[in-house]
Amino acid sequence: MVKFTKEQITEHIWRLRGLGDVCMYYVRGSAKGALIDTAYGVGDLKGFVENEFHQPYDVIITHGHADHANGISQWPAVYMNHRDIDLYYTRSDIALRKQMLRRTVPDIDAYPEEDFHSTFHGTFLPLDDTMTFDLGDCTIRTILAPGHTQGMMVLLVPEDRTALFGDACGVSTFLFRDEASTVAEYCNTLKKLKQYEDTYDRILRQHGTCESPKSLLDENLEVAEEILAGKDHHIPFEYMGYHVWMAEPVDPVTFQRVDGKSGNIIYADNKIR
Ligand SMILES: [Zn+2]
Numbered sequence: 001m002v003k004f005t006k007e008q009i010t011e012h013i014w015r016l017r018g019l020g021d022v023c024m025y026y027v028r029g030s031a032k033g034a035l036i037d038t039a040y041g042v043g044d045l046k047g048f049v050e051n052e053f054h055q056p057y058d059v060i061i062t063h064g065h066a067d068h069a070n071g072i073s074q075w076p077a078v079y080m081n082h083r084d085i086d087l088y089y090t091r092s093d094i095a096l097r098k099q100m101l102r103r104t105v106p107d108i109d110a111y112p113e114e115d116f117h118s119t120f121h122g123t124f125l126p127l128d129d130t131m132t133f134d135l136g137d138c139t140i141r142t143i144l145a146p147g148h149t150q151g152m153m154v155l156l157v158p159e160d161r162t163a164l165f166g167d168a169c170g171v172s173t174f175l176f177r178d179e180a181s182t183v184a185e186y187c188n189t190l191k192k193l194k195q196y197e198d199t200y201d202r203i204l205r206q207h208g209t210c211e212s213p214k215s216l217l218d219e220n221l222e223v224a225e226e227i228l229a230g231k232d233h234h235i236p237f238e239y240m241g242y243h244v245w246m247a248e249p250v251d252p253v254t255f256q257r258v259d260g261k262s263g264n265i266i267y268a269d270n271k272i273r
Pocket of ligand 1: 065148
């Protein structure tokens with residue numbers, strides 16, 4: 001049986017964890033809440049959320065990748081940017097999810113098939129740039145941030161001066177699959193995100209340490225510009241059959257940059273310009 005846990009991060013934001021290496025968030029307002037992402041879709045996340053928070057809530061999906069969106073079939077309707085709908089359907093099969101989970105949950109095959117939620121047949125509600133979810137004493141503001149995927153969304157909780165970056169900008173931002181933008185296009189997204197910098201002090205993410213210093217954004221921009229200038233370290237990197245490039249060298253155990261900065265980009269040759 002899959003166990004879920006919750007941990008309060010700010011006044012209104014809880015970090016939720018289930019099976020695997022990706023976390024989710026719950027934003028609790030005085031009138032209603034919002035579940036941010038649903039991870040791999042293993043176990044009764046809906047039951048956990050409703051048992052813990054006891055209030056009406058929306059489900060908001062940061063982007064269509066299997067490790068963020070695959071729990072959505074527990075709900076009849078979820079908010080997700082429509083550019084990622086096809087992506088969700090191409091990545092929702094159980095075999096792929098098990099392959100991804102096996103890296104951090106070696107006994108994944110011991111979990112019964114009925115723990116894995118099936119493909120979503122409900123409604124994708126529109127989620128796009130500059131929307132506001134009013135939760136009572138706090139809000140969630142949305143920013144469309146294409147790069148990692150075309151429908152990637154960054155969410156702001158300005159009352160807690162916190163930005164939820166999802167996979168939009170990370171310690172190793174993946175820009176190599178078909179759904180990714182080029183590094184050149186991604187630079188524009190990072191410059192757009194910079195316009196919101198005075199609204200937050202904390203950056204929460206969904207992988208690894210799940211939090212980064214505010215310099216993460218500038219460091220990703222710096223790395224992106226180095227790639228465009230052909231001045232990055234261009235280190236061979238392999239991930240699930242993809243042979244791609246890592247811009248900056250990292251410690252092989254901690255995956256942290258050896259120079260102490262935190263932003264890094266993994267990219268393919270056909271995703272530069
Ligand atoms: Zn992703």
